[in-house]
Structures are given as C-alpha cells and as structure tokens.
Amino acid sequence: xxxxxxxxxxxxxxxxxxxxxxxxxxxxxxxxxxxxxxxxxxxxxxxxxxxxxxxxxxxxxxxxxxxxxxxxxxxxxxxxxxxxxxxxxxxxxxxxxxxxxxxxxxxxxxxx
Amino acid sequence: xxxxxxxxxxxxxxxxxxxxxxxxxxxxxxxxxxxxxxxxxxxxxxxxxxxxxxxxxxxxxxxxxxxxxxxxxxxxxxxxxxxxxxxxxxxxxxxxxxxxxxxxxxxxxxxxxx
Numbered sequence: 001x002x003x004x005x006x007x008x009x010x011x012x013x014x015x016x017x018x019x020x021x022x023x024x025x026x027x028x029x030x031x032x033x034x035x036x037x038x039x040x041x042x043x044x045x046x047x048x049x050x051x052x053x054x055x056x057x058x059x060x061x062x063x064x065x066x067x068x069x070x071x072x073x074x075x076x077x078x079x080x081x082x083x084x085x086x087x088x089x090x091x092x093x094x095x096x097x098x099x100x101x102x103x104x105x106x107x108x109x110x111x112x
Numbered sequence: 113x114x115x116x117x118x119x120x121x122x123x124x125x126x127x128x129x130x131x132x133x134x135x136x137x138x139x140x141x142x143x144x145x146x147x148x149x150x151x152x153x154x155x156x157x158x159x160x161x162x163x164x165x166x167x168x169x170x171x172x173x174x175x176x177x178x179x180x181x182x183x184x185x186x187x188x189x190x191x192x193x194x195x196x197x198x199x200x201x202x203x204x205x206x207x208x209x210x211x212x213x214x215x216x217x218x219x220x221x222x223x224x225x226x
Contacts, residue, residue, distance in 0.1 A: 034214050043202045043217025044155070087154070094209045102147070102155035 004088045009107040018075045020106050022088030025069045030092040033064060033071045038085045038105070047086075048073070049093075075108075083110045114139045118203050118218035124226050125190070125197065133188045133221045135203035141216070142208045144186035148172060149200040149220075158201075161186055162208070190223060198225050 005023040012018045024033070032051050036044035048055055050062040050071070061074040075082060085107050091100035116137040125131045137144065143162050147155040157170030161180040175194025180186050186205075190197045200222050204215040 036214070041200070041220065041222070043204065043220055044215070045217070046214040049214060093214075104152070104154045 004090055004101075004103055006086075006088050006103065006106045008104065009109065011109050011111065012078055013111050014079055015077050018078050018082070018108060018110075020073045020075075020086055020088075020108070021070055022073070023070045024088070024090045027068050027090055028092065030094065031090050032093045033062065033068075034089045034091075034093070034100075035060070035062065035073045036087045036089065036102075038087065044087060044102070078108075078110045080110050080112060082108060084108060116203060116205050116216050116218040118201075118221050120221060121219070123221055123223045125223060126226060128192045130189055130191050131223065133190070133201055133203075133223070135186045135188065135218060136184055137186075137205040137216070138184060139205055139216060140183070141205035142183070143206045144180065145204045145206075145215070146170075146176070146178065146186070146188045147202040147204065149202060155202060158188065197223055199223060 032049055034049040035047045037047050038044040048057055048060050048062045050064055052064050055062045063072045085105040087102050087105040089100045119134045145160045146158040148158055149155050156172050158172055158176050159167055159170055159178040161167035164180055164183050167178050167180050175191055177189045200220050202220050203218045206215045
C-alpha cells in the first residue's frame with residue numbers, strides 16, 4: 001500500500017492561494033490520487049481525483065508531476081470556510097476502497 | 113436526495129453495554145465501510161463490506177461486529193469487549209470502483225462511554 005506524507009498543519013489568510021503537497025514515493029502504476037476535505041464533526045468530502053498531469057474542477061486543482069511521487073492540491077483564494085483537514089489518499093480505485101488509508105491529514109487554518 | 117444516514121448523532125454507553133450504530137444509504141452503492149476517528153487523528157478502518165452477506169475485518173476490528181443483510185444497511189455493534197470505545201464513528205459507501213466521486217460519508221456518530 002502506498003504510504004502518504006503530508007504537512008501536519010498550515011496557516012493562510014483569506015484571499016490567498018494555498019498549496020498542500022503530499023508525498024507518495026511508492027505509488028503503484030494503477031494508483032490514483034484523491035483528496036478529501038473534512039470539517040469538524042462531519043465526514044470527509046471528496047474534493048478532486050487524478051492520475052497524472054493536472055486536474056481542475058470548480059473547487060480546486062490537482063498537480064501531479066511526471067514521476068507521480070508527489071501531488072499538490074491547490075485551493076485558489078481561500079476563505080474562512082476552507083478551514084478544515086485535508087487528506088491525500090493513494091490507491092487503486094478499481095479494486096475497492098478498503099485498501100486506501102486515511103492518514104492524519106493536513107490541518108489548514110485560514111485567518112481573516 | 114441520495115445520501116448516507118447515520119444515527120444517532122450522539123450516543124452514550126455505560127460500561128459493559130453493547131450498542132449498535134445505524135448506517136443506511138440510498139445511493140445503490142455496493143460497498144460500505146465503518147471507520148473510527150479519535151481526536152486529532154485520521155480515520156481507521158473497522159470493517160468493510162463489498163457485497164450483501166459478506167464483510168471483512170479492517171485494521172481495528174476487535175471489539176466490533178457488523179452485518180450486511182441488505183444492500184442499503186450496514187449496522188455496527190460496539191461490544192463490551194471494545195476497551196476504549198469513545199470515538200467518532202463514520203460510515204461510508206462507494207460504488208464497487210472509486211472512479212467517480214470516491215467515498216460518500218455519513219455525518220457520523222459520536223459515542224461516549226459514561
């Protein structure tokens with residue numbers, strides 16, 4: 001199973017772009033990279049998923065270099081409501097979610 | 113609206129009691145999961161089920177039991193054998209593959225031993 005490493009916490013200010021990097025040196029060929037967001041006392045929520053290069057949706061962008069050993073979640077112009085824990089998951093999405101591991105995540109704190 | 117419902121939101125258990133946490137989904141997902149989250153920690157997998165009438169232990173199954181008699185339902189029983197059950201419990205579901213939108217989580221049950 002691919003192990004992921006993320007910063008424990010990050011601080012930012014409203015209106016700034018936030019980039020959270022996740023290391024996954026032993027990512028396998030069939031593994032995808034998925035990011036989730038969790039607010040206190042709620043379940044995690046899917047943000048974005050990718051395999052290589054760049055993926056963008058209405059919420060975030062995901063940058064994956066050619067060697068796929070890391071990935072960066074980019075949140076444009078954060079607001080106070082983006083204060084949450086962000087999880088990076090790596091796993092083969094075609095073989096079932098039971099093999100993916102949620103680490104401790106990155107606690108993002110957005111200040112006014 | 114499709115979703116996943118956990119109940120109750122808060123649950124208090126006395127020492128030595130078994131309690132059952134409910135999880136129901138109407139997303140027609142094949143797979144369902146139970147996770148435990150302790151303060152400041154990530155999620156740890158308790159049990160998962162990929163199909164009705166079948167389930168597998170996760171990383172921390174001791175002291176817990178589950179059933180999957182219906183596709184929509186995956187209740188978790190916290191037994192008296194679980195020595196430290198106070199935690200936030202999250203149920204999730206997913207299609208057989210996670211290609212589209214990944215897991216869908218419920219809003220959680222906070223269990224406290226009194």
